Amino acid sequence: MKRSRKAADTSTPAKIDIRSVASLARVSIATVSRTINHVPTVDPILAARVWKAVRELNYFPNTQARALVSGKSRLLGLIVSEITNPFFPELIQEFEHAAVAHGYEILLGSTNYEPKTMELCSRRMIERMVDGVAIMTFGIEDFLLDRFTADNIPFVFIDPAPSRPLNSVLAVDYRAGIYEGVQHLAVLGHRDIGFISGPLNRRSAQSRKAAFLSCLESTGIKANHDWLIEGTHTLDGGRDAMRHILALPNWPTAIMCSNDMTAIGVQHALFEANLKVPSDFSLIGFDDIHLAEYTIPPLTTIRMSCKDLANKAIENLLSRLNPPEGQGEDATTITTRLIARQTTGFPRNTLQDLKQTPARKPQSR
Amino acid sequence: MKRSRKAADTSTPAKIDIRSVASLARVSIATVSRTINHVPTVDPILAARVWKAVRELNYFPNTQARALVSGKSRLLGLIVSEITNPFFPELIQEFEHAAVAHGYEILLGSTNYEPKTMELCSRRMIERMVDGVAIMTFGIEDFLLDRFTADNIPFVFIDPAPSRPLNSVLAVDYRAGIYEGVQHLAVLGHRDIGFISGPLNRRSAQSRKAAFLSCLESTGIKANHDWLIEGTHTLDGGRDAMRHILALPNWPTAIMCSNDMTAIGVQHALFEANLKVPSDFSLIGFDDIHLAEYTIPPLTTIRMSCKDLANKAIENLLSRLNPPEGQGEDATTITTRLIARQTTGFPRNTLQDLKQTPARKPQSR
DNA sequence: GAACTCAGTGTAAACGTTTTCCCTCAGGTA
DNA sequence: TACCTGAGGGAAAACGTTTACACTGAGTTC
Incomplete structure (x- = not known):
């Protein structure tokens, strides 16, 4: 009755509730309730009448009322x-x-x-x-x-x-996947690995970072704290973190990211700087979102199955x-595991010279 | 009383409802209701008692009951x-x-x-x-x-x-943005433009396709129906549509997509085929999602402001x-407009020869 | 000092369901 | 025929709120 309608439609639209169904089906509201809740004891004849009325009126039970009484x-x-x-x-x-x-x-x-x-x-x-x-x-x-x-x-x-x-x-189990990732990089020959974490005021970000550090250690690689950057788990955060790393005097040869969006941001920063993945930098993400298969080149990442x-x-x-x-x-x-795609390869100073055009001197060891 | 608790915690956790607040504050439930709904007529002294009780009990009103009675x-x-x-x-x-x-x-x-x-x-x-x-x-x-x-x-x-x-x-207003896009391509010299639509059983997909066709016509470009592909508005759909186009004897020089995800799928198909954007193909998306800025290269697209x-x-x-x-x-x-980034350029047969390695003969005109 | 106002409260009736309890009545048994 | 049984349906209470209404008193006006 609140809102007045435009046209020659004078009648208030009838509220369709359990009562209207009951009266149309000529049964009590209790029977309607039992029918729509599939209580087995209701007489099939009545049930049929109820369902017919439900369809005719296009009745939907009110969830709020339902929840209120049933708890x-x-x-x-x-x-x-x-x-x-x-x-x-x-x-x-x-x-x-x-x-x-x-x-x-x-x-x-x-x-x-x-x-x-x-x-x-x-x-x-x-x-x-x-x-x-x-x-x-x-x-x-x-x-x-x-x-x-x-x-x-x-x-x-x-x-x-x-x-x-x-x-x-x-x-x-962050550690399992991250360990696989670190191993994968180590086998390729990487010793200089950076890590872009999520915002460190969350425990998960800390867990992933801690897992990374511990995996590094058990692989016998020394961590360089200049390459441990706090990101934001976003595209922008990844891009900014990588820009920051590129401004450093020494570069790592591989970057692990604490999520895929960060890694995509990193890819973009590298694109801006005219650096190539994986020939200049190897890159590993985390999560394995569907998009990871579609980046250019497709992102090597650590899958955490959201399913x-x-x-x-x-x-x-x-x-x-x-x-x-x-x-x-x-x-x-919940387990995690490495999905190797195309952003990881040999480090640039192991198998190839720097014929690319890096803007700064890369890390030598 | 349903679930039994573990520890030495024998008392049923007290249900916190408006009545408990009322009795703790020594007022009626009506006063509690009026207080928490900021009805101005309630005595500040009582209101203070109510708020104190609310805080003390950590009371949250039950939305269902609220909705039920207030409609x-x-x-x-x-x-x-x-x-x-x-x-x-x-x-x-x-x-x-x-x-x-x-x-x-x-x-x-x-x-x-x-x-x-x-x-x-x-x-x-x-x-x-x-x-x-x-x-x-x-x-x-x-x-x-x-x-x-x-x-x-x-x-x-x-x-x-x-x-x-x-x-x-x-x-x-799909047309405005799409027209800008078509114009942009035409100015660069493109005459062979493909379009990957969304699923055509939706009207929006039809609208965008129709807008594209009409813009083509008003720009004086003839549509080639082999290059009008039905996609799915997904990454996979874009990739598959582009693969389909690449299997054709004649190729367009530019592709417009009915959303950005499709365009990213297209970029991937091109990457697979070792074809470059924008030198081999120009590409325009639709929507301007945040990610569009981060594709490699960044995607030219038509912005529809979701804000x-x-x-x-x-x-x-x-x-x-x-x-x-x-x-x-x-x-x-709702208006739309072109955001020119880096996936659009001169068509390959206008300003440069095919020094790339296309697997098939491109369209000549 | 009586009659009015009106601000501020409380009581109780809604809201649309589920569910308990009680009633009816058909069918079976002695 | 009289009694019992139990299946199935209806009346009504409950759920936690808001809100219409009635009530109380204090303040105001003559």
Whole structure:
């Protein structure tokens, strides 16, 4: 009745609720409810009448009312860092796919790396009564986790901390993939390897950097701290970090990046400087987004399967929603592995001279 | 009481609702409601007590109950084609930004180009009682629109059709940008221009293709229908379309793509075939996603501002939610324009010979 | 000092569902 | 025929809010 309609359409559009279905089907609303929820005891004759009415009126049940009374929203929260990093859309898609397969919908939140936004997201999740929440980003505060616990909302996340429940962490084995990457470079002959991390105020970025450093050490390569740059996990961040490295007196021969977007930014900085990949620099990314296959040349990277991540997250959440009989409450782990494409090759000072035109003197050893 | 907790934590975690706040603050629930909704008539003394209780209990109001009784969910639906095409995350981000600026949240749906999924999305939007919905994809059926109308849910979309309300369409002026693109190529000397469209069962793809053809004609260039390929708006689609063109006996000298992802796929196919951009082929994309600046070489493309699109969509929706005094109910139009970067240059047979190594004979005229 | 106002509260009725409980009635049994 | 059983359906309570309405008192006006 609020909005007045334009045309000769005088009648208020009839609200279509369970009552209208009930009266059209000449049954009680209880029967309608039972029918649409597939309760087996309802008389097929009545059920048929109900379905007919549902179709005729184009009736959709009101989810809010449903959730309110049943206490279950059939909604799974998914909090990610940043929707414009293609890794996350891929993750979201997998997550959504797995969720709907189990009859859930997803409520998306994106923090943009801001603690304030993270808090807002968590709040929304609670307000909308999600049945569970997957936190695929870093830096969630314990007090928010406590609020989830208070509302009995199970959560999964990839941000391990000593104080936190083990059964809710999806441990990513960064080290395995990064080790493969470092080995791959070492075998090619690289000894001067730089690393562009994500923003170091997140634990994941720290984990990846720490993994890199430790892999370097176990491969017997000495780290040069001038080549450990803090990036932002974005195209711009990768480009800027590489520009910074190119301004250094000594250059590494290979760069590892803590995500693929960073690596693509690096490729661009190299293109600007008229340097070639992999002949001047070898380059390894992390994530293996679909785009990695399409860069020029295609990006060697470390795959973290977002399908795996999504499925394990959902599986974990669901198992705590409908607790199965006996099961181990172990931390799940997500593996990573190297996908070798065309951005890695022999270092420039091993097999070939510098016939290219580098603007500065490369690292000699 | 459902889930049993692990530890010595025997007490059921107390449900925190408006009643608990009311009793802690020693006021009625009505006063709590008025306080948290900033109704100005409440006594500051009581309000202070309420806020204190809210903080103490960490109370979040239940959105479902709120929406149920007020009839307003403060939720805006956003339906997009495909979340893994970076254009859409950028759009989503802008949309969300504008939405929260007005106190709304967004409910995201992604159709993956499947009519069935589109129907499911629309259904979710209605079930969750969105206050309005922006349909940023194509191929929505009239019966779904009717359902929105029946529930008095305003919608905006970019899929014009004769039968549809003018005030709800965001007309995109594809022609302006495409014309600039064709002109740009013509000035460089290109006469043989191919076009890779999106999936032609969507009207937008048809619109862009039609715009291209019409621009070609008004520039006095004859279209070659062998070079009009139907793509999928994806990386893979672009690559495959270009492979197809390269298998033809005659090649165009320039390719326009109906989105940037397609263009990046084309670049990859060219890379595979050891062909150079722009010396062998000029290339123009559409959308201007952030990544376009980062391809190698950076992509010349036609910008459709997703910020503009998002803002206009929200503006339209909001103006119909809270109808202002007097305003024109015109169709809004979104402009497009050429962003010239480095994938366009002189055609290969105008200024230079074929010193490259093309696998096949190029088109001669 | 009585009658009015009106600011500020509280009570209770919605909102559209699910779900518990009770009732009816058909069919089976003695 | 009288009784029991149980399948199936309806009435009504509940979910956590907002909001219409009624109420209380303090301040104002004569």
